[in-house]
Amino acid sequence: MTTQRAKKSAAFPRVKPGYLALALGVVVVALLPLLFTSRYTTNLLILGAAWGIATLGLVVVLGYTGQISLAQAAFYGLGAYAVALGTTRWGVSWWLALVLGLLAAILAGAVLGSTTRKLGGHYLAMVTICFQIIYTLINTNWIAVTGGPDGISNIKRPPFLVPLNTAQRYAWFALVALLLVAALVWWIRDTALGRAMRAIRENELAAEALGVDTRRVKVIAFILSAVIAALGGAIYASGYLYISPDSFNFDHAVAFLAMVLVGGSDSALGAILGATLLTFLPEWLRDLKRIYLVIYGCAIILVIVFMPEGLWGYVKLLGRRFARPMVLPPARGALRVGGRGKAGEEILRVEHLVKHFGGVKAVDGVDFTVRRGEIHALIGPNGSGKTTIINLLSGLYVPTAGRIHFLGRDIVGLRPNRIAHTGMARSFQNLRLFRELTVWENVLVGAQREEGSEGETRDRAMAAIEFAGLPDRVHEICRNLPYGHQKLVELARALAGEPDLLLLDEPGAGLNQTEKQELIQLLKRLNDMGLTILIVEHDMSLVSRVATCATVLNFGEKIAEGTADQVLRHPAVVEAYLGDREVALGV
Amino acid sequence: MFEVRDVHVAYGSVTALCGISLEVREGEIVCLLGANGAGKSTTLRTVSGLLHPLRGEVLLRGHPIHRLSAEAIAKRGISHVPEGRRIFPGLTVRENLVLGASNRPMRRQELEDDMTQVFHIFPDLERLKHALGWTLSGGQQQMLAIARGLMARPQVLLMDEPSLGLAPILVQEVFRVIKEINVKRGTTLLLVEQNASMALSVSHRGYVMETGRIVLAGTAQDLLRDPQVRDAYLGGRKTG
Numbered sequence: 001m002t003t004q005r006a007k008k009s010a011a012f013p014r015v016k017p018g019y020l021a022l023a024l025g026v027v028v029v030a031l032l033p034l035l036f037t038s039r040y041t042t043n044l045l046i047l048g049a050a051w052g053i054a055t056l057g058l059v060v061v062l063g064y065t066g067q068i069s070l071a072q073a074a075f076y077g078l079g080a081y082a083v084a085l086g087t088t089r090w091g092v093s094w095w096l097a098l099v100l101g102l103l104a105a106i107l108a109g110a111v112l113g114s115t116t117r118k119l120g121g122h123y124l125a126m127v128t129i130c131f132q133i134i135y136t137l138i139n140t141n142w143i144a145v146t147g148g149p150d151g152i153s154n155i156k157r158p159p160f161l162v163p164l165n166t167a168q169r170y171a172w173f174a175l176v177a178l179l180l181v182a183a184l185v186w187w188i189r190d191t192a193l194g195r196a197m198r199a200i201r202e203n204e205l206a207a208e209a210l211g212v213d214t215r216r217v218k219v220i221a222f223i224l225s226a227v228i229a230a231l232g233g234a235i236y237a238s239g240y241l242y243i244s245p246d247s248f249n250f251d252h253a254v255a256f257l258a259m260v261l262v263g264g265s266d267s268a269l270g271a272i273l274g275a276t277l278l279t280f281l282p283e284w285l286r287d288l289k290r291i292y293l294v295i296y297g298c299a300i301i302l303v304i305v306f307m308p309e310g311l312w313g314y315v316k317l318l319g320r321r322f323a324r325p326m327v328l329p330p331a332r333g334a335l336r337v338g339g340r341g342k343a344g345e346e347i348l349r350v351e352h353l354v355k356h357f358g359g360v361k362a363v364d365g366v367d368f369t370v371r372r373g374e375i376h377a378l379i380g381p382n383g384s385g386k387t388t389i390i391n392l393l394s395g396l397y398v399p400t401a402g403r404i405h406f407l408g409r410d411i412v413g414l415r416p417n418r419i420a421h422t423g424m425a426r427s428f429q430n431l432r433l434f435r436e437l438t439v440w441e442n443v444l445v446g447a448q449r450e451e452g453s454e455g456e457t458r459d460r461a462m463a464a465i466e467f468a469g470l471p472d473r474v475h476e477i478c479r480n481l482p483y484g485h486q487k488l489v490e491l492a493r494a495l496a497g498e499p500d501l502l503l504l505d506e507p508g509a510g511l512n513q514t515e516k517q518e519l520i521q522l523l524k525r526l527n528d529m530g531l532t533i534l535i536v537e538h539d540m541s542l543v544s545r546v547a548t549c550a551t552v553l554n555f556g557e558k559i560a561e562g563t564a565d566q567v568l569r570h571p572a573v574v575e576a577y578l579g580d581r582e583v584a585l586g587v
Numbered sequence: 588m589f590e591v592r593d594v595h596v597a598y599g600s601v602t603a604l605c606g607i608s609l610e611v612r613e614g615e616i617v618c619l620l621g622a623n624g625a626g627k628s629t630t631l632r633t634v635s636g637l638l639h640p641l642r643g644e645v646l647l648r649g650h651p652i653h654r655l656s657a658e659a660i661a662k663r664g665i666s667h668v669p670e671g672r673r674i675f676p677g678l679t680v681r682e683n684l685v686l687g688a689s690n691r692p693m694r695r696q697e698l699e700d701d702m703t704q705v706f707h708i709f710p711d712l713e714r715l716k717h718a719l720g721w722t723l724s725g726g727q728q729q730m731l732a733i734a735r736g737l738m739a740r741p742q743v744l745l746m747d748e749p750s751l752g753l754a755p756i757l758v759q760e761v762f763r764v765i766k767e768i769n770v771k772r773g774t775t776l777l778l779v780e781q782n783a784s785m786a787l788s789v790s791h792r793g794y795v796m797e798t799g800r801i802v803l804a805g806t807a808q809d810l811l812r813d814p815q816v817r818d819a820y821l822g823g824r825k826t827g
Contacts (some may be wrong), residue, residue, distance in 0.1 A: 152647025357722070381754045383711060429725050429752070480601075482624035506725070509752050510670075512622055512781045513820050538726075538754055579756030583785075 011017075021269065025179045035172040038304045042167040044283060045046075046239035049174035050076075052275035055223035055259045056178075056268060061355030062257075063265035064194060064219040066201025067120070071128040072111060072229050072256040074135035077248030078104045079230025080237035081139070081146060087156035087238075094158040094238070101230050109226025113219035121206075123206040131430035132253050151244025155237050167239075174235050176323060178272070182229055185268040188224075192457065195437075197221055199445045202434035209394055209428075210446045211497060218289045229329045262303045264310025273311050328440065328474060331462035338530025339423060339500035341407075343373040347501060348393070349530055353402035355388055355556075362388040364556035365402070370501065375523065377543045377564060380553035381577050386536045387429060389553075390503050393534075394426045395419040407500065421449065425499035427490050429506050433478045439465065439489050440474040446493035464496035465479045468522075484515055491522075495531075502526070508542050520545055540584045552577065588743060588775045589634065589665075594643035594653075596626075596633055603629040605799045606643065611743070611777055616769050618778040618786040620820050621796035622812075627779040628670055630796070631745045634777070636669035647743075661690045666741030670748045670779070672728040674735070676721035680712055683731055684718055687738030703772040705734040708764050725752045733761060737768065743775045744768070749783050758782065762789050763808040783820035787811050795820075 038040045054076045061069050079101040086097020103287040116127050139146050146152075157164045164170045180397060188194040196217045199207035237243050263274020281299065285292040307314050321417065341347070348370040355363040355522065370376045378386050387445065391397045393404060395416035404411050411419050425446075434442050440461065443586045447461040465471055468488045473481065477488055494502060507523075508516050516539065523546050537543050543550065543564060550567040552560040554577070560570040567573055578584040596604040611617045617751055619627045632638045634645055636657035637720045645653040653662055661667075661715050675683050684702055706713035709730045715723060723731060729752050736744055749765070750758040766789045768774045780786035787807045793817060795803035803816070810816045 360722070382730070382752070382757060383724040387724060484623045496825055506752060510623070510781060512620075513783065514818075515623065538752065538758075542757055563677065577756055579759045583759055584755035 008475065011378065022179075022183060025182065029172070029175040029179050032175060033168045035328075036171070039167055042171050044279060045171045046174045047236065048237060048276055048279035049171070049178040050232045050236035051256070051259065051279055052272050053181050053235065054229045054256050054273045055263070055271040056181050057228035057232070058256055058260040059185050059265060059268055060197070060228065060269045061221045061225035063267070063271070064189065064197040064201065065218060066198075067116075067127045067218060067221060067255075068125045069112075069222070069225065070125055070250070070253045070257060071132040071135070072225070073250065073252035074132045074249045075105050075108060075226040075229035076233035076236070076252070076256075077135060077139060077245075078108060078226075079233030080138045080243050081152075081233075081249065082230070083234040083237045084152040084155045084243050085145070088152055088154055094156055098234050100229075102227050103233055106225040109223035109491070110219060112226070113222030114215075116222075117215045117218050122272070129250065129253075132250050136245060136249045139248060140452045145359035146245070149245060150210065151242060153242040155241045155243065157241075170239055174239060177231065177235055181231065181452050182268045182272060185228070185271075187244060189268075192454065193220065193441070195441060195445050195448065198437060198441070198532075199434050202436055203432045204413050205396065206428065206432035206434070208416045209396065209420060209426055210493065211417045211449065212445065258300050260310075262300055262310055264316075266309070266314025267312045267316075269315075270310050270312025273315075277311070282433050286562060311440060317394035328458075330471075331459050331466055333459065333461075333463060335463040335467040335495060335529070336498050337495055337500075337502075338532065339407075341372050341500070343371075343530075345372050346370075347372045347407060348534070349403075349405040350389075350393075351403040351405075353389065353392060353404065353420065355385075355392055355397060355399045356400045361556050363392065363399075366551075366553065366556070366558050368551045368558065368561065370532060370534055372500075372532050373527070373530065374548050375527050375535060375546050377547035378534060378536045378541075378553065379538070379543060379550055379552040379567075379573075379577065380559075384553040385556040386553060387505055388556075390505050390534075390536060392424060393419075393503060394424060414512055420497060423498075424503065425494035425497050425501070426503035427494055427505055427507060429509070431483075431490055433490060433493075435479040436477060438475050438477055439470055439481070439492075442478055442489055443493050443496050447496035449497070460498060461496050464492040467495065468492035483510060487511070495526075499531070501532045501534065504533060504537075505537065506536055508537050508539045516542055540568065540578065544585060588617070588648065588672065590646045591630065591634065591755055592644050592646065594630075594633055594640040594815050596629055596638055596640050598681055603634070603799055604640075607796070607799070607801050608643075609794050609801060609804070611775055612774055614769070614773050615792065616765065616776045616778065618780055618783075618790040618807075619792045619796060620780070620786070620793055620816070622784050622819075624798075625796040626799040627796055629799075631667060631747050631777065631779060632669075634660075635665055635745055637667070661739070664690075664697075664742035665745065666690070666739040666743070667745045668732050668747060668749065670737035672725070672732050672752075674720045674723075674731050676719065678720055679717050680720065680723070680731055681716045683735055684712075684738050687735035688740070690739050690741075701740065705737050708737075708760070710736055726754060726757070729753055730757070733734045737764075740772070741774060743777070745777050747776070747779045748781060750780060750785065758785065760785065761821050762786075765789055769795075783816070784811075 035043050054072055058072055061067050082101025082104060083097045086092045086100060087094055112131055116124050119127060164173055196212045198215060199212055200214050204214055229243045259274040259278045260271050263271025282296055285295055315533055346369055350368050353363055353366045380386055392399050395414055399412055406422060406424060443461040443464055448457045465474060468491060470488060478486060508519055511519060520542060547564040551558060552567055552573050558566050560573050574581055590610045592608050594604055595606055597698050621627050633640055636655055640653055644651050647663060688698060711727055711732055712730055733749055749761050762785050765776060769776055772811050778786050787810055790807045792806050793810045
C-alpha cells in the first residue's frame with residue numbers, strides 16, 4: 001500500500017489549492033482597481049473589501065467554531081472609531097490608532113466570549129444582539145467622545161510607501177488587507193486551533209472529552225473575530241473619510257451574517273464571495289427602484305434554502321471532480337498505548353463515589369480499583385449507574401461525594417480536557433463523532449496535545465488510523481461512513497492520544513456477531529500492547545471472553561466483584577441481571 | 588399481510604436498496620438479518636413511510652401504501668419502533684406512552700388498561716412514569732421506545748434492534764413479549780436484530796440481506812441450520 005501511495009504522488013505532482021488561490025488572489029487584487037474606473041465604483045470596491053474583512057471574522061466564530069454572533073458590526077465600529085478619533089481628535093498616527101482599535105476589540109471580544117462561553121444557540125444570539133445594541137446606544141449618545149449621530153469627518157488615511165491619496169490607490173491597499181486576512185483565516189482552518197474550533201462546532205462534549213479546552217478556544221474565536229472585524233472597520237473609515245453610527249448598527253450585524261451564510265460560512269473564500277455579492281447586488285438592482293429590496297431579500301432566502309452550504313459549498317461540489325486527495329505519509333512508528341508503568345499496579349482507585357441528580361441516587365457509594373493491564377468490565381441492569389460512572393471518571397459530571405485517584409493523583413474537579421491529558425480516553429454510548437469532518441481530522445483532534453509538534457500529532461494520528469485499519473478512508477467525511485466504520489473512527493480517535501486507560505461505553509451495541517468477533521480481537525490486541533480498559537457492555541459472551549475481572553452494579557451500588565467467571569455465577573447477579581444464564585452467555 | 592415488491596431506495600446519490608422483495612403474512616414474526624449498512628433499517632423505514640421508494644411498491648393487504656405519508660400509514664395499523672431510541676426527551680414517560688396511542692381514538696379507561704399492561708412488562712417504567720425522557724438511562728429509553736410502540740396496538744409492528752443496549756435479562760423479557768403479543772394479540776412483526784440467535788428463536792421466517800439485496804430467505808429453522816448464517820450471524824466460528 002505504501003508503494004502504491006508513493007507512486008500516486010509521483011504521478012501527480014500537485015500544487016496545494018491554497019497556494020493556487022493565493023496566486024489567483026494576487027492577480028485579482030492587482031487588476032480590480034484598474035477595471036473599476038469611476039470614483040463611485042471604486043468606493044464600492046473599498047466598501048466590499050471592508051465588509052469582506054468583517055465577514056471573514058464571522059467565518060472564524062460562526063463558520064469554524066459554530067458560535068453565532070450578531071455583534072460583528074460593533075467590533076467593526078470599534079476599529080472604525082479608533083482610527084477616526086485617533087487621526088482627527090487625539091492626533092496620534094494612523095497605525096497607533098489602529099493598534100488602539102484592535103486592542104479595544106480584543107478586550108470587547110474577550111468580554112463577550114468569556115461571558116457567553118456556557119451559552120449556545122438562541123441564548124447566545126440574544127446576548128450578542130444585546131451587546132450590539134448597547135454598543136450602538138453608546139455610539140449614538142456619548143456625543144462628547146463619539147460625536148454622536150453627526151459622526152466624524154476628515155479622517156486621515158494611513159501613511160504608506162506611496163501616498164494613498166486617490167481612491168484607486170486606497171482600493172489596492174484595502175484589497176491587499178482583505179487578501180492577507182483571507183490567507184490568515186484560510187491557514188487557521190487546518191492548524192491545531194482551527195481543528196479544535198471545528199471540533200467544537202461538530203460536538204462540543206466530545207471535543208472537551210478528547211482534551212480540547214473548549215472554553216478557552218471559544219474565547220479565542222470571539223477575540224479573533226473581533227480583531228478581524230475591527231481591522232475591516234478601520235479600513236472602511238479611512239476609505240470613506242467620514243463615519244456615523246448608522247454604519248455600525250444592528251442592520252449591519254445582520255448583513256454580515258447574511259454575507260457569511262450566502263457565501264458559505266466554513267470557508268474564507270465563501271465569505272469573500274458572499275460579501276462581494278451582497279455589496280454589489282443592491283447596486284445592480286438599483287434600477288428596479290422600489291422593488292429592489294424585495295428581490296434582494298428573495299435572493300438571500302433562495303440561496304439559504306437551496307444552498308445550505310452557501311455559494312462556496314456549491315463551487316466546492318463542482319470542484320470535487322478535479323480535486324485529488326492529499327497523500328499522507330505512513331506513520332513512522334507503531335501506535336503506543338498503555339503508558340510505561342508496571343503491570344498489576346493500581347492505576348485507578350474509586351472511593352465511595354456518589355452522584356445524585358435531584359432526588360435520584362444514580363451512583364450511591366461505589367468503590368473499585370482498576371489495575372494496569374486489566375480489561376475490567378462494569379456491568380449491571382439498565383439504569384444502575386454504569387454510564388454515570390464513566391461520565392464521572394472522565395469529568396463530564398462532578399461527583400456529589402467521593403474520590404477518584406488516577407495514576408496517583410486526585411482528579412475530582414478537573415475539567416474533562418485536563419483529565420484527557422492525564423492519560424484517560426473514552427468512547428460514547430451513542431457515537432459522538434465530528435460528523436462533518438474527515439476521518440483524518442477526527443483522529444487528529446484526538447491526537448493533538450499542547451506539548452509536541454504538529455508532525456508528532458500527525459504521526460500519532462496515522463498510527464491510530466493504521467491500527468484501526470482505516471488508511472483507505474482517511475479523507476472520507478465521517479457522516480458518510482457505515483456504522484461499523486464510524487465506531488472504528490471513534491476508537492482510533494480515542495487511541496490517538498496514547499492513553500493509559502480507555503473507557504468504553506457499550507462498544508458492542510449494534511454490531512453483529514462477525515463484527516463482535518472483530519471487536520474482541522481488537523480489544524485483545526490493545527490489551528496485549530499494554531492498554532488498560534474499563535468496559536461497560538451488555539453482551540455477556542463478549543464480556544466473558546475479554547474481561548479479566550468485573551464489577552457489578554445495581555441501583556447505584558456494587559453488588560458483586562471478582563473475576564468475570566466468578567461474577568457471572570454469583571446468584572444475585574444471575575437474578576438481577578442475567579436471567580437465563582445459558583441464553584445470556586450464548587452457550 | 589404486507590408485501591414489498593422490487594423496491595429501490597437511495598439516499599441522495601447513494602443506493603441503499605436495489606430491488607428487494609419480501610412478504611410478511613398475517614400473524615407471522617419475520618426477522619431481517621444482515622451486516623451494518625446492508626439496508627435492514629432502510630427497509631423498515633420504507634415500509635413505515637419515512638422513506639419513499641424510487642421504484643417498486645409496498646402493499647398492505649393488497650393496497651399500495653408506498654406513496655402515503657408516515658402518519659397515514661401509522662393510522663392503518665403499522666407501528667415502527669425506530670432504532671436509536673427516538674423518544675420525546677422533554678416529555679414524561681407517561682406522556683410518551685400516551686402519544687404512542689395517538690394513532691386511534693380511544694377511551695380513557697382503555698388507555699389506562701394498556702398502560703398497566705406495558706408497566707407490567709417493564710416495571711422500571713412505572714417507577715419512572717413522571718420522569719422526563721432525557722433523564723432515563725440509555726437502556727431505559729430503549730424500553731420506553733418499545734413500550735410506546737406497543738401502546739399503538741398495531742396490527743403490524745416493525746422493530747429496529749429492540750435489544751440494543753438492554754441487560755441480558757431484559758433482552759430475554761423483550762423477546763418473550765414479542766412472542767406473547769404475536770400469539771395473544773395476533774400482531775404481525777417484522778424484526779431487525781443483531782442478536783440473530785434470539786431473533787430466529789422467536790421468528791417463523793427470516794431474510795438475510797447484503798448490500799441492499801436479499802440473498803437468502805427461509806424458515807427460521809432452515810436459517811439456524813444454514814452454515815453460512817451460522818458463521819456470519821450466530822457466532823458459530825471465529826473469523827479471520
